[in-house]
Amino acid sequence: MIKTLHFDFGEIRVFKNFVVVIMKEGITVKPEDNQHLVNISKEYFSERCFGYITYRINSYAVNPMVYIETSKIENLVAFAVVSAEGLKVSNLQLEKRFITIPFEHFSDLDNAKNWVNGLVSKRDS
Template structure:
């Protein structure tokens, strides 16, 4: 179990082809697997789980970018149709390349992705957004 996971807060953990997904009461943390291309189809797969866990309630999404993977920035233009109840989106980045990637992603996602350098700060921010 990753050290950032508090067993009492964790609702469900999935080990999927796209990576590890940790569901909490009103947010999720995803660690996309090394080398994956996270595109619209993979987001649709993930949305099936968000629909089950959040049941239409607003939720937060934390992309914990510990692995190197690619994504389709233009797919962010469709994010509201895939995740209609997404209220807050955070990315935890660990280098300048990742930070630059998020800046590019923000050109396509009108609600914005907030960048953090550590997971705990991102979790605190997500929880504040969901109050």
């Protein structure tokens, strides 16, 4: 891990090829929160591709418009959701409609990291 960044909505852990985001319990992620990800993409990944992993260990809401803004980050090549199997598939299907980059669900953080690393490697080669 390169660095852990703390925000009002949660924390973002920066790794070589991706970020792992853990949101705080009960918050609502809004499109304007996406500016932090834009800034991180420029500071830590300015010359290369990266992936986003949301590690959903807490319960929170996401305004679907966030995904439209997230999709605009040019060097973001993968979006992974890690959560317990109990997460409603319908929620994931709704979220997928708003994002234009590869989007997958995982029940294990290591599997998500491997998937993201694979996509980043393909894009960087």
